[in-house]
Amino acid sequence: MMRDGGDFDEFTHDNNEIVLKNIAEDLRNCLPLETMLSSEHLALQKIQSRPEPTIHVDAFLYDEDFIDSLCEEGKMSRNYCTVCGSHQTAPLGFISHSFSLMELKFIYHHVLPDLSGKVLVDVGSRLGTVLYGGYLYSSALQLYGVELNGDFCQLQEMIIKKYQFTDRVKVLHADICTQGSLLQNADVVIMNNVFEYFLDEAEQARAWEYISHNIRKQGSLLLTVPSLEESLSGLQINIQLSPWVEEVPLNYDVFPEKDIDREALEQIHLYKIL
Helix, strand or coil, X not given: CCCCHHHHHHHHHHHHHHHHHHHHHHHHCCCCCCCCCCCCHHHHHHHHCCCCCEEECCCCCCCHHHHHHHHHCCCCCCEEECCCCCCCEEECEEECCCCCXXXXXXXXXXXXXXXXXXXXXXXXXXXXXXXXXXXXXCCECEEEEEECCHXXXXXXXXXXXHCCCCCCEEEEECCHHHCHHHHHHCCEEEXXXXXXCCCCHHHHHHHHHHHHHHCCCCCCEEEEECCHHHHHHCCCCCCCCCCCEEEECCCCCCCCCCCCCHXXXXXXXXXXXX
């Protein structure tokens, strides 16, 4: 009996989600719970110095249900004690450097156009989640991850080989400020919380200057978390946004499910290069 296209799409769709969940499991087995490597000194310091206690929880590896079960097992807590030894507790801040499964679906199904024949670059690809999502959820011709941390590059290479993504995914162990031609030729560039935690302010300013000079292909797209305004606000930098980019309004109400983390989706911003 022939299955109609709709059923088949549904099947592939579910299957892709299963693949991503398997990848998350593989990565969880290779990483400590807080998914920060000892080689990430600056990021660890910055997270520790936030005004409210914050822990790093990777949203791709640990969804809400997973965090709930870890809390039940006593391996993680959502709260911290405001006065040591008392019962006054407040919610911990959670920060992630990866997109969750829901955010990846939102980006590839509802934010980005059809990527057939297009080149996508993920700046600071970390665990590679944007690359795996792009492989499964888009027809992008080529997906490049640029990652400064060699440990994360090795993890990405392991996954790309194991899941046979090598035909369309490449990971470059490099500083983005050496990748001018890659940025100039990209049709889509993704930047998720990319410099805020990993570079000091002077280096952040230098990186943004470089990016604004090299992402110039007219009509290409830049997807950022948080917004460009927010990323650039505290830096000594002179980048005029209005001649460079135009923000594309997004519809954050695309998911029928009730328990969607709308706040996370609203952090995602899309810009068209003018």
